[in-house]
Amino acid sequence: MSVEQGTNQSVERAAAVLGAFLDGKPQRVSDVANSVGLGQSTTSRLLATLESIEYVERDPVSNLYRLGPALITLAGVAVNQNPVHRAARQVAQNLAASLGLGVNVAVRSDDALFYLCNFEGAKAPKSYVLMGRRNPLHATGLGKCLLSALDGEERRALLPEPKPFTSHTFCDHGELDEIVAEVRRRGYATEVEELALGRACVAAPIFDHTGAVVAALSVSGPLSAVDLPNRETELGRRAIEAADEVSIALGYDVSLAHHVVGVGGEGQA
Incomplete structure (x- = not known):
């Protein structure tokens, strides 16, 4: 012993x-x-x-x-064994090249999101990789999508006192309930300077073969490049389409989807 x-x-x-x-x-x-x-x-x-x-x-x-x-070497083997990473890697890379923005894929790890992969386009360069890093759920578009897998009681148990990161961070659970409901209705989440000033993103949930939210995909970058006032509909649609492609690879039946296919329109039953 x-x-x-x-x-x-x-x-x-x-x-x-x-x-x-x-x-x-x-x-x-x-x-x-x-x-x-x-x-x-x-x-x-x-x-x-x-x-x-x-x-x-x-x-x-x-x-x-x-x-x-x-x-x-170990990190490469570990990430390559993850089914979400395998399904999402090429989809995310293609979307980043197409939009010129950053594209990230993450899963939930307890009370934080965990990045599985990220790619940068020409308009959203980074000198470091996000893979393996963690960020808060309530202050990110990815995290809001991941929180949509939980009910209000579960969210409160997971995040009893959400921490503010900027003056734009939503820390009230009543507000977060409304945000999650909106994510479920329209099929995507937005985040504007809630985690870091000067940054914005649009994210969509990724589903597995059972219809459960298992990951999320986001399009992100500087405020001027993302330009949400003029591009939210376009970027929401592109994020949903890319997330759906990953979901299909994981065995999800998109015909049973409950999110908005034509962003900005009526939700599907």
């Missing part, structure tokens, strides 16, 4: 050390030690072991550590 406990502790410590790099910055041994609450010698040994299997790598000049290439 003591051997098993020691092994478990080693694994937990190694995972904590890797977690210290999630902010994306290179770290000194002392930085990692302070972050995880371990002694510097213990942390140094853990980093040396992780370096030997390429889970971290050390800059020979600065001696700063960063995450290593073996994790990229």
